[in-house]
Amino acid sequence: MYIQCVDCCKKMKVKSGSIPPTGAVVSCPGCGSKLRVDLRDNQEGDLTKMPVTKSKHLKEVKWHDRMNELIKGFGYQLKTREFNLLFTLMKEYRKRFGITFFDITTSARMARVDRELAYNVLEFSGKCCVPSAEGFESCVASMIEGTAEVLNSKDSTGRYTVEPLLRVYYPDSFPAVFKFSLDAGFETSYGETLYGNAVRIDLSLDNLRKMRAPFDGKDLVQFARIEMARFPVDTGRLTFAQRTTPGLHVHADPDPELRCGDPQVLSLIKQYS
Numbered sequence: 001m002y003i004q005c006v007d008c009c010k011k012m013k014v015k016s017g018s019i020p021p022t023g024a025v026v027s028c029p030g031c032g033s034k035l036r037v038d039l040r041d042n043q044e045g046d047l048t049k050m051p052v053t054k055s056k057h058l059k060e061v062k063w064h065d066r067m068n069e070l071i072k073g074f075g076y077q078l079k080t081r082e083f084n085l086l087f088t089l090m091k092e093y094r095k096r097f098g099i100t101f102f103d104i105t106t107s108a109r110m111a112r113v114d115r116e117l118a119y120n121v122l123e124f125s126g127k128c129c130v131p132s133a134e135g136f137e138s139c140v141a142s143m144i145e146g147t148a149e150v151l152n153s154k155d156s157t158g159r160y161t162v163e164p165l166l167r168v169y170y171p172d173s174f175p176a177v178f179k180f181s182l183d184a185g186f187e188t189s190y191g192e193t194l195y196g197n198a199v200r201i202d203l204s205l206d207n208l209r210k211m212r213a214p215f216d217g218k219d220l221v222q223f224a225r226i227e228m229a230r231f232p233v234d235t236g237r238l239t240f241a242q243r244t245t246p247g248l249h250v251h252a253d254p255d256p257e258l259r260c261g262d263p264q265v266l267s268l269i270k271q272y273s
Contacts, residue, residue: 002118002169005033009116037168047084063099074110075172082174088154092146117166117240122175129180130199131226132217133271140180141217148211162206178203184262186232196232198265204244221248228269231255
């Protein structure tokens with residue numbers, strides 16, 4: 001695991017076995033801050049078991065198995081709090097959007113960032129993963145509303161908030177950032193097509209938990225960093241604080257080396273410029 005100082009971004013790699021049962025206070029070698037570290041306690045019963053009443057329905061069995069495999073593919077293990085909470089989120093999205101949401105409409109993946117700080121990002125990508133706009137069917141507001149409801153009801157103690165997730169990071173830590181993106185093709189000056197994010201929304205776990213129903217997405221820019229461009233959006237250069245600072249960033253000027261003619265992207269840029 002990593003112990004990280006959120007103030008100066010100094011990282012220390014520590015073996016979990018070196019932490020005593022009572023926990024420990026570690027001094028940051030960068031700035032001298034005292035960092036409290038406790039043994040990880042994330043074991044929990046398997047809350048993903050299918051109800052007996054649904055076990056005879058083939059569609060239910062397939063969806064259940066698919067979601068379990070999806071979350072395992074993210075790097076999480078059964079019978080942990082993180083796995084159970086992610087599974088509950090998937091059930092909430094299904095309730096809102098239907099059983100085929102992750103088959104047809106949207107794809108989901110987990111990204112692990114290790115730059116000035118290490119953290120996990122839950123990423124959703126699809127045509128509907130855009131901010132609210134005229135002529136667009138956006139799933140973002142409803143997904144955010146549903147995610148906030150699940151987090152605030154299933155984790156009422158605030159175990160999963162940004163500061164503790166960053167202070168002690170594991171490869172299977174709960175995601176500290178939620179990302180929504182629309183991909184597009186960009187024609188290069190030498191005739192090839194590159195693919196990347198044309199629209200990107202980054203939302204910290206803490207800001208996400210502030211959402212209250214009903215949320216229609218109209219004031220999303222007050223909680224999330226929204227970036228759109230006629231060239232691939234690259235936030236890899238950004239620190240965690242920059243990436244999660246709310247604001248709107250629209251790059252309307254074309255790039256002579258990378259041309260985007262996607263009508264969806266151009267329409268969004270026009271509306272938000």
